[in-house]
Amino acid sequence: MPTLSNIKSSIILNVRAIKARAYVRIVGQQRELSWLFFDSFLPLLSIAAFVYVYKAMQAPPEFTGFVILGGAMTAFWMNVLWSMASQFYWEKEGGNLQLYLIAPMSRMSILAGMALGGGFSTTIRASSALLVGIFIFHIPINIIHPWLTLAIFVVTLLALYGFGMLFASLYLLFGREAWHMSNLLTEPIFLLSGFYFPVKALGFYVAAVASIIPATLGLDAMRQLAFPDSAQFGFLTVGSELIILSILAVTFIVLARFSLGYMEKLGKREGRLTMRWQ
Amino acid sequence: MPIFSFKRKTLTDYWKTLRLSAWLGWQQESNWADPLLFFGYSILRPLSGALILVFMYMVITGGKTQTEYFGYLYIGNAFYIYVGQVLFGISWVIIEDREFFRILKIVYLSPISIYTYLVGRGMAKMAVATMAVVFTLAFGILFLDIPVDFSTVNYPLLFGSLVFGLISICFLGIILAGITLLIARHSMAISEAVSGLFFFLCGAIFPLTILPSWISVFGKGIPITYWLEATRRALLPDITVSSLPDMPTNIVVIVLIVSCVGLIFASHLIFRMADRIARRKGLIDKPTQY
Numbered sequence: 001m002p003t004l005s006n007i008k009s010s011i012i013l014n015v016r017a018i019k020a021r022a023y024v025r026i027v028g029q030q031r032e033l034s035w036l037f038f039d040s041f042l043p044l045l046s047i048a049a050f051v052y053v054y055k056a057m058q059a060p061p062e063f064t065g066f067v068i069l070g071g072a073m074t075a076f077w078m079n080v081l082w083s084m085a086s087q088f089y090w091e092k093e094g095g096n097l098q099l100y101l102i103a104p105m106s107r108m109s110i111l112a113g114m115a116l117g118g119g120f121s122t123t124i125r126a127s128s129a130l131l132v133g134i135f136i137f138h139i140p141i142n143i144i145h146p147w148l149t150l151a152i153f154v155v156t157l158l159a160l161y162g163f164g165m166l167f168a169s170l171y172l173l174f175g176r177e178a179w180h181m182s183n184l185l186t187e188p189i190f191l192l193s194g195f196y197f198p199v200k201a202l203g204f205y206v207a208a209v210a211s212i213i214p215a216t217l218g219l220d221a222m223r224q225l226a227f228p229d230s231a232q233f234g235f236l237t238v239g240s241e242l243i244i245l246s247i248l249a250v251t252f253i254v255l256a257r258f259s260l261g262y263m264e265k266l267g268k269r270e271g272r273l274t275m276r277w278q
Numbered sequence: 279m280p281i282f283s284f285k286r287k288t289l290t291d292y293w294k295t296l297r298l299s300a301w302l303g304w305q306q307e308s309n310w311a312d313p314l315l316f317f318g319y320s321i322l323r324p325l326s327g328a329l330i331l332v333f334m335y336m337v338i339t340g341g342k343t344q345t346e347y348f349g350y351l352y353i354g355n356a357f358y359i360y361v362g363q364v365l366f367g368i369s370w371v372i373i374e375d376r377e378f379f380r381i382l383k384i385v386y387l388s389p390i391s392i393y394t395y396l397v398g399r400g401m402a403k404m405a406v407a408t409m410a411v412v413f414t415l416a417f418g419i420l421f422l423d424i425p426v427d428f429s430t431v432n433y434p435l436l437f438g439s440l441v442f443g444l445i446s447i448c449f450l451g452i453i454l455a456g457i458t459l460l461i462a463r464h465s466m467a468i469s470e471a472v473s474g475l476f477f478f479l480c481g482a483i484f485p486l487t488i489l490p491s492w493i494s495v496f497g498k499g500i501p502i503t504y505w506l507e508a509t510r511r512a513l514l515p516d517i518t519v520s521s522l523p524d525m526p527t528n529i530v531v532i533v534l535i536v537s538c539v540g541l542i543f544a545s546h547l548i549f550r551m552a553d554r555i556a557r558r559k560g561l562i563d564k565p566t567q568y
Contacts, residue, residue: 049482
């Protein structure tokens with residue numbers, strides 16, 4: 001039966017692990033300032049191409065806003081894919097995974113630290129891209145409910161990073177398939193989640209299935225809040241989307257907890273935790 | 279008998295390097311999955327990219343896909359798959375071999391030309407991209423009413439511009455690979471930057487005429503712009519939407535050929551210079567994982 005002091009020291013240990021993993025992401029990433037430039041400005045090139053597609057079609061100005069917002073959110077999705085889900089794969093290839101696994105803290109705290117640090121760093125970058133997009137393209141952004149928008153954003157991130165944790169458990173077992181899987185989950189997810197166009201255009205049933213990806217409803221809600229004149233392009237009401245996102249966040253985090261334990265046991269049994277270059 | 283005997287490389291040696299590096303590249307791309315899964319994987323991403331544009335278009339226009347602009351957009355995006363895969367792919371070979379598989383130094387130590395090795399690896403990427411391009415085009419013609427009439431397609435222009443376009447992309451990729459040899463922390467960013475820059479400036483999905491003139495002039499300096507323009511004119515001879523509306527087709531082709539030849543020389547010079555610097559600084563076998 002664990003004593004109170006054991007529980008307390010376990011919590012302190014895991015909080016330290018979260019802080020350590022977050023520190024690397026927050027402080028280490030900012031040491032190379034040119035990365036900030038590259039991560040903020042380079043995505044704008046692709047985003048600008050989509051903006052001009054809408055301009056070529058003489059689309060209403062809020063569609064430019066959709067592209068800028070969607071483009072900013074791609075930074076989060078890419079962070080979830082490459083810096084969360086694939087992280088254990090990178091560590092395995094680098095020979096560090098066994099160190100993580102023999103360390104006396106929960107895998108969830110390692111991933112939580114990554115999520116915290118990654119989310120913070122990516123928010124800075126995505127905000128920079130959004131601000132530059134606003135100033136260059138003069139998008140008609142008009143946030144009437146800032147606290148609700150913030151709540152949607154935070155819950156979306158929680159759900160996204162919970163999703164990333166769930167995938168990280170799968171990637172414990174993958175070899176090269178991990179890299180290809182992450183590659184595969186870029187454009188198809190951008191399509192299904194409606195990063196550059198209202199997801200409603202895909203039809204109700206496809207959009208409903210796509211809603212399992214937190215970015216779908218998160219983006220849809222944020223668009224409705226940031227561009228109130230385009231509410232007719234929303235898939236569901238903002239309230240419903242907030243509730244669904246909250247359920248997704250809790251579900252993914254709980255599933256990740258159990259999946260990590262199961263995948264680790266499976267990996268140990270099949271001897272795949274230290275296999276590299278497969 | 280001399281202990282060391284140095285033999286100049288013959289054409290057979292270069293051909294062997296090219297063939298085997300292409301084979302290696304193909305194996306590396308494809309042997310992680312069975313053929314059907316690999317085929318699905320190879321076309322799903324590019325097709326999704328094309329469909330993003332399709333849905334963007336349909337949301338605004340209500341689904342009218344028989345317009346000239348849709349043809350412009352779809353065909354440009356389909357062929358741009360080559361740029362993303364080959365240009366990014368060749369420079370990625372340096373990152374992969376140096377950082378992940380740690381064999382770049384082995385390649386350098388073997389009696390082959392690294393330059394030819396990279397061209398061979400690029401050919402493997404080209405093969406994968408070709409599957410995606412053909413499938414994406416076929417999907418557009420069959421299901422989205424892209425108005426390509428096979429009886430009016432200018433086949434010599436299409437295949438001729440394709441050859442020169444792919445050569446241009448391949449040697450642009452070699453230039454990027456040379457730069458990648460020298461940089462540590464920005465290798466991936468540079469490749470993505472170039473790919474994104476070209477996507478914006480080459481008139482791939484919108485005519486350059488929409489851009490402010492001081493920006494579009496940069497696009498007119500990129501060979502890929504002329505390749506995409508020639509390809510569109512070959513497939514849709516009656517198209518009036520154009521990035522180079524005042525330029526006759528024969529001039530477009532001449533510019534493409536001249537820039538392609540220029541790129542071959544430039545890539546050789548730049549790569550040799552980058553290679554020399556990388557060897558001097560000891561960067562060939564220096565992994566840079568942070």
